[in-house]
Amino acid sequence: MSLKIVVLAKQVPDTRNVGKDAMTEEGTVNRAALPAIFNPEDLNALEMALHIKDTVPQTEVYVLTMGPVRAGEIIRQSLYRGADGGYVISDRKVAGSDTLATSYTISQGVKKLGKVDLVLAGRQAIDGDTAQVGPQTAEKLEMPQITYAEEVLYVDDKKIRIKRRLERGVEEVECAYPCMVTVGSSAPECRYAIAKQVMKYKNAMTEAEAAEMNLDCTEMFAKKPYLKIGLWNAADIEAEDSRLGLSGSPTKVKKIENVVLTAKESVNVEATEEGLDNLVKELIASHIIG
């Protein structure tokens, strides 16, 4: 009776709270002005994993993320909430990855973790909304996929039964392990950080984070190995360079245009009794309303 679960999580710019300074004067994205957050649906996925851990004894939950050094924060947040461990894939070579290259990188990371029963991920990330990396990762791991999960209806060490949320209703499906599940925002919200876990893991970090802060953690890691967050580069996950980053991405950005609004000839309607009355009369006269 035990399961090994991997949750895929992404650190994303908080596009939901785009402020006035989110764009530079040149019209490019000012990443510094956007706070980096745990992709919301990945938190739903983490909760689903922790719920399964509560249900099936001896289940272990690991979180895997890909990104820059600061993505270690995603792993700490996960440890605070009850995950057993986590890994960051960080390598210059993965920069510029499209979804296909990302799913390849992620799937190599999952493979590195050995026999995995269940892979969970958010349905989509808010910085792209493509919902592609989940199914693409499932294909690369040769696992069946269950997308848009809302609720775990039953789970044991052999199989899982999931309620899926579709456009116009719900569906109950069942699948034996291994399988991959993507979780939507209608699934239960993630539990809060647990004080005991925060105390235990607040100094957890990757070696890269330690280096950035000029900390020598050799002694701390030796004494408390659980504080060392796994850090993998392309070689660690045995990735072929040609399938990573820009070279591994079949989609190429041909052109990026700033949105230039060509203003239509628009009529300014005075917000007065007379102005609004005339507008309504005009719309009725031209058979648009009425």
Place this chain on the structure above:
Amino acid sequence: MNNIFVYCEVTEECVIADVSLELLSKARKLADELNCQVEAIVVGNEVKVDLEATLYPYGVDIINYAKDERLFPYTTLPHFSIVTKLLKEKEAQICLFGATCVGRDLAPRVSSFLKCGLTADCTSLEIGEHEDKKAGKVYEKLLYQIRPAFGGNIIATIVNPETRPQMATVREGVMKKEIYNANHKGQLEMVNVNNYVTESDFCVKVLSREIEEQKINIKGAQIVVIGGYGMAGGKDGFKLIHELADVLGGEVGATRAAVDAGMTEHERQVGQTGVTIRPKLCIACGVSGAVQHRAGMEQSSKIISINTDSNAPINAIADYTIIGDAFEIIPQLIKHYKNNTK
């Protein structure tokens, strides 16, 4: 060889989904530019319409029909096996999917297996050339997959120079459903399902389903009143939006910000990741006008914007702008409408 394929989704009612017919209309135009054929892939069991009579008028030359009782309702792996093998065998040039629950489940898995690029939620598809200056190569007649990106402040044109098929998903309503030629005829090719799927493809079991009838239909409405995040300020902002829509005989739409804030149902979301509408009249209330939202409504015949901010981007595409507080202006519009239609 080299044809354009459209995965034609079989709906809950066992007919072909509107989004698929819209994509066929677009595929036909692209095919005429590329001088190739349009092929439909239909995977399911019984369909309640005459498949040939339904699809040929949209310009379909070949229908690939995989019919088996195990193929409905949709599960990923059998559909995946059939679609990938067909695309490979027939050396497809382009393959389009509706950005529905099914399309967004299926297309990425197919693209992963075929190691092909896939662009989600395109708002426009065109044919054009591409020069890779680094490699010194020029590609003729690629599919331009055009979509807003990163917060909607930019429009990106994506190409897949080296991989085939070039794949894209498109939301319902983005492309226009148009009959190509009522007398157009093609041919029906039945797919021998057992040559394409294996027993293990059926490992995910559907135990039960509860599907509701479609209640909200903003796509078909002639008048749509859209509420934006600007309606969050007052109490019951969306109640006013509904009142105006009811009086005018229209439907209620919303921006993503309004939906995310829990102000109304997700089905009402207008924009790149929601529904695209082309009504006679669209009234945008408290809508700032992010490009993803505009992509879903700028083809409305007439647009009225009601906004306190005279610099809101929405005003640039509006036929009429009313600068003021929608909470005050909507009741006045209702009053004047009632007075003038007595």
